[in-house]
Amino acid sequence: xxxxxxxxxxxxxxxxxxxxxxxxxxxxxxxxxxxxxxxxxxxxxxxxxxxxxxxxxxxxxxxxxxxxxxxxxxxxxxxxxxxxxxxxxxxxxxxxx
Amino acid sequence: xxxxxxxxxxxxxxxxxxxxxxxxxxxxxxxxxxxxxxxxxxxxxxxxxxxxxxxxxxxxxxxxxxxxxxxxxxxxxxxxxxxxxxxxxxxxxxxxxxxxxxxxxxxxxxxxxxxxxxxxxxxxxxxxxxxxxxxxxxxxxxxxxxxxxxxxxxxxxxxxxxxxxxxxxxxxxxxxxxxxxxxxxxxxxxxxxxxxxxxxxxxxxxxxxxxxxxxxxxxxxxxxxxxxxxxxxxxxxxxxxxxxxxxxxxxxxxxxxxxxxxxxxxxxxxxxxxxxxxxxxxxxxxxxxxxxxxxxxxxxxxxxxxxxxxxxxxxxxxxxxxxxxxxxxxxxxxxxxxxxxxxxxxxxxxxxxxxxxxxxxxxxxxxxxxxxxxxxxxxxxxxxxxxxxxxxxxxxxxxxxxxxxxxxxxxxxxxxxxxxxxxxxx
Ligand SMILES: Cc1cc2nc3c(=O)[nH]c(=O)nc-3n(C[C@H](O)[C@H](O)[C@H](O)COP(=O)(O)OP(=O)(O)OC[C@H]3O[C@@H](n4cnc5c(N)ncnc54)[C@H](O)[C@@H]3O)c2cc1C
Ligand code: SF4
Ligand code: SF4
Numbered sequence: 001x002x003x004x005x006x007x008x009x010x011x012x013x014x015x016x017x018x019x020x021x022x023x024x025x026x027x028x029x030x031x032x033x034x035x036x037x038x039x040x041x042x043x044x045x046x047x048x049x050x051x052x053x054x055x056x057x058x059x060x061x062x063x064x065x066x067x068x069x070x071x072x073x074x075x076x077x078x079x080x081x082x083x084x085x086x087x088x089x090x091x092x093x094x095x096x097x
Numbered sequence: 098x099x100x101x102x103x104x105x106x107x108x109x110x111x112x113x114x115x116x117x118x119x120x121x122x123x124x125x126x127x128x129x130x131x132x133x134x135x136x137x138x139x140x141x142x143x144x145x146x147x148x149x150x151x152x153x154x155x156x157x158x159x160x161x162x163x164x165x166x167x168x169x170x171x172x173x174x175x176x177x178x179x180x181x182x183x184x185x186x187x188x189x190x191x192x193x194x195x196x197x198x199x200x201x202x203x204x205x206x207x208x209x210x211x212x213x214x215x216x217x218x219x220x221x222x223x224x225x226x227x228x229x230x231x232x233x234x235x236x237x238x239x240x241x242x243x244x245x246x247x248x249x250x251x252x253x254x255x256x257x258x259x260x261x262x263x264x265x266x267x268x269x270x271x272x273x274x275x276x277x278x279x280x281x282x283x284x285x286x287x288x289x290x291x292x293x294x295x296x297x298x299x300x301x302x303x304x305x306x307x308x309x310x311x312x313x314x315x316x317x318x319x320x321x322x323x324x325x326x327x328x329x330x331x332x333x334x335x336x337x338x339x340x341x342x343x344x345x346x347x348x349x350x351x352x353x354x355x356x357x358x359x360x361x362x363x364x365x366x367x368x369x370x371x372x373x374x375x376x377x378x379x380x381x382x383x384x385x386x387x388x389x390x391x392x393x394x395x396x397x398x399x400x401x402x403x404x405x406x407x408x409x410x411x412x413x414x415x416x417x418x419x420x421x422x423x424x425x426x427x428x429x430x431x432x433x434x435x436x437x438x439x440x441x442x443x444x445x446x447x448x449x450x451x452x453x454x455x456x457x458x459x460x461x462x463x464x465x466x467x468x469x470x471x472x473x474x475x476x477x478x479x480x481x482x483x484x485x486x487x488x489x490x491x492x493x494x495x496x497x498x499x500x501x502x503x504x505x506x507x508x509x510x511x512x513x514x515x516x517x518x519x520x521x522x523x
Pocket of ligand 2 (some may be wrong): 034036037039041051059075076078079081
C-alpha cells in the first residue's frame with residue numbers, strides 16, 4: 001500500500017493482525033445521551049473511526065477496528081459508554097506496538 | 098484454581114514483567130495475568146527506550162534484547178503548513194544511551210526473561226476486578242475464576258480499569274491523558290540510512306510540534322527502526338475539543354506534509370495503532386500507590402515523564418517494577434504481612450530511586466506544557482520570523498523589526514511569562 005496518498009482509515013486498520021470477537025466489548029448504553037451531546041468528542045478522538053454520525057443526532061458504534069485504547073470512555077462527557085476489554089485475547093494483535 | 102501465589106501481577110507490560118522476573122528469581126511463586134494473546138500483543142508506544150535501567154537490571158540486554166537502532170540523532174521541529182524549523186543534535190560518542198525498538202518485541206523478550214526465572218504467565222485473561230476481603234486485596238477475578246495471592250501488583254497500564262473498579266483510582270479525566278496514534282511504515286534499511294543520513298545501527302528520534310497536531314497541545318514523533326519508521330502523534334485530551342479533524346485524519350495529514358511525505362516515498366504501511374498515555378506525571382497517580390495487599394507500578398501509577406520533547410515511560414515502568422519486587426522480597430523474607438504500613442517500604446524505596454526523584458522534579462511540567470501558545474503561536478512565529486529574515490529582497494531586515502513584524506498575536510509580556518513557566522517547570 002503506497003503511503004503518499006490518503007488511505008481510508010478502514011484500509012489502514014486492515015494492515016493490522018486481528019482476531020475480532022463477534023461479541024462487542026464496548027457499547028453505547030444510553031443513545032439518548034448522544035442525541036443531547038453537542039460536541040460528540042468520540043467522533044473526533046477515536047483513532048479507529050468506530051463512532052460515526054447516525055440520523056437525528058445519534059451516533060453509531062462498531063467495535064470492529066477498535067484498537068482498545070480507552071479514549072472514548074475518557075472523553076465521553078455523558079458516561080454513555082459501557083467499556084470492557086475484549087475477552088480471551090480477542091481483538092487487535094499488535095506485531096510492532 | 099486453588100493454588101495460592103506469593104504474588105499476582107495484573108498486566109504483562111514492562112513494569113509487571115520486571116517485577117515478575119525479579120520476584121521469581123528470588124524463588125517467590127509468581128503469577129502474571131495478561132489480557133493479550135502473549136506479552137507484547139497489546140502494548141503500544143512511540144519508539145525508544147532509555148537504556149540506563151537495563152544496564153543495571155538486564156545487563157545481558159546488549160546481546161539479547163531486540164534493539165533496532167541506537168539513537169545517534171535527536172531532532173526537534175516546529176512545523177507549519179509551508180515551513181519548518183529544525184534543531185538537530187548529533188553526537189559522535191558511541192555512548193549507548195537509548196535505542197529504538199518495537200515495544201511488542203521488547204515486551205515479549207521481557208516475558209521470556211520472567212518465565213526463565215520461574216514466573217507463570219497466563220495470557221488471554223483480562224482481569225475484571227480485585228478480590229477484596231475485609232479491606233485487604235487477596236486476589237484477582239477473571240471471568241468465573243478467582244486466584245489468590247499474598248500480594249497483588251497492578252501493572253495494568255494507564256487504562257486502569259481494575260483499579261477504578263475496585264475504587265482504588267478515580268475515573269481517568271481527559272486532562273490526565275493524551276491519545277497517541279501511530280503508523281509503522283516499512284522502508285528498508287538502506288533507504289532509512291540514506292534518507293535520515295545515518296549508518297546501519299544508528300537511529301533518529303524526532304519530535305515535531307505545530308501543524309502536526311493542528312496546533313493543539315500534544316506533539317508528533319518519528320523514530321527509525323532498522324527497516325521501518327514509526328510515525329505518530331499524541332493529542333492531550335484536555336484540549337480534545339479544539340481538534341478540528343478526527344485524529345486518524347490528523348496523523349495522515351502529518352504523514353502527507355511535503356517535508357514528511359518525501360521521507361516515506363514507496364513506504365508500505367505495516368500497522369496502525371492507538372493508545373492512551375499519562376501526561377501529568379504524579380498528578381495522575383492514584384490517591385495511594387499501595388495499600389492492604391496491593392501496590393501499583395508503571396503507567397497505572399502515573400510514572401511517566403513527559404517533558405514535551407522527551408517521553409519516558411518504559412524506563413520508569415521497569416524501575417518501579419524492580420522497586421516493588423524488592424520491597425515485596427524484603428517483607429517476604431521477614432515473614433511479614435502485606436498491609437498498608439509494611440508496604441510503605443515500597444513508597445520509601447521509590448523516593449530513593451530515580452522514579453520519584455525525577456517525577457517530583459518535573460511535577461509541574463504539565464503546567465508549562467499545557468500552554469496552547471507553545472504549540473500554536475510560537476511554532477508559527479519561529480517559522481514566520483525565519484522566513485522573513487531569510488527572504489532577502491533588498492529591503493532592510495533587522496532582527497528586531499522582523500521580530501515585531503512576525504510575532505503575530507504574541508505580546509512581549511506573553512513571551513516572558515511563557516518563558517518563565519518553561520524555565521521553572523521543565
Ligand atoms: C504514543 C505513545 C508514545 C510513547 N513513547 C514512548 C517512548 O518513546 N519511550 C518510552 O519510554 N515510553 C513511551 N511511551 C510510554 C510507554 O509506552 C509506557 O510508559 C509503558 O509502556 C508503560 O509500561 P507498563 O508496563 O506500565 O504498561 P503497559 O505497557 O501499558 O502494559 C500494561 C499491560 O497490562 C495489560 N492489561 C491491562 N489491563 C489488563 C487487565 N484488566 N487484565 C489483564 N491484563 C491487562 C495490557 O494488555 C498490557 O500488556 C509512549 C506511550 C504512548 C501511548
Ligand atoms: S461522546 Fe458519548 S454521549 Fe457524546 S456522542 Fe459520543 S458516545 Fe454519545
Ligand atoms: S477504545 Fe479507542 S479505538 Fe476503541 S472505540 Fe474507544 S476510542 Fe475507538
